[in-house]
Amino acid sequence: MLKAYGEPSNLWLDFTRGNRKSFTTIYNTHVARLFEYGMRILKDEDQTRDCIHDLFTKLWANRKTLGQTDNERLYLLGALRNTIMTYKAREDRFLKAELKPDDFIIEFNAESVHIQNDEAMAQSQKIRMALEQLTGRQKEIIYLKYFEEMDYEQISELMNISVKGAYKLSARALEALKVILDVDAAMVLLMLFQYKSQIF
Structure with a gap:
């Protein structure tokens, strides 16, 4: 299980002590x-829901022995990632439970993208296509770092x-984007920030 940093939140502490309301809130x-x-990893709604259900079922069952955390989001994302990797291995879909080049999706659905003009749309399409050429782990670290x-x-x-x-994986991912897009590093970062601003 993930390490914890700092003092645990009151909500998490209450949950580990058996408070159902805190568990529901989390x-x-x-x-x-x-x-x-x-x-982004499983690409299947039912499987994703099953893994989330398994995660929270185990969290509740093991609440008394869980480590404390001051970052619930990080803890839960890491725990879900571990659950998914275990699921992948159990289903024997991969020889090793590792992400392959196309095993992480960094696209966003059309409803979440807010593009105001044709130029922005073209740039958004360009960065989206570049991101899809990265390996699974490169896409994942770009998503975690910049989104x-x-x-x-x-x-x-995580x-x-x-x-x-x-650091090295992030640097390789940015270098790959720089080559794919044929721009300098500063422009890669700018394009990522602009792409995010169109989504969130």
Whole structure:
């Protein structure tokens, strides 16, 4: 299970002590974001819901022995990722439960994209197509870093890699985007920020 940092939130503490209302609040607060993240890996609504259901079932069953956390979102995303990797291995869909190049989706549905003009639409399409050419792990770290706004320590914990490894993976992903888009590093970052602003 994930490590914890700092003092646990009162909500999480109450949940681990058996408070059903706190458990429900945690679920309702994070389930939409968990579903979005799970869908990017599994690409199947029923499987994603099953994994989320399994996760919260285990959380409640093991609440007394869970570690404390001051970051519920990070804890739950990491726990869901582990649940999904276990599911993938159990279903024998992969020899190893690792992300392949097309195993992480970074696209957003049309309803979530707010584009105001043709130029912005063209740039949005360009960055979207470039992102799809990255490997699964590269897409995941770009999503976590630039869309979820996690720091490298949080990303390393979630992806089960070292902080140094997270830096290197991010750098390789940005370098790949730079080559694909044929622009400099600053423009890659600008395009990512603009793409995010059109979505959130």
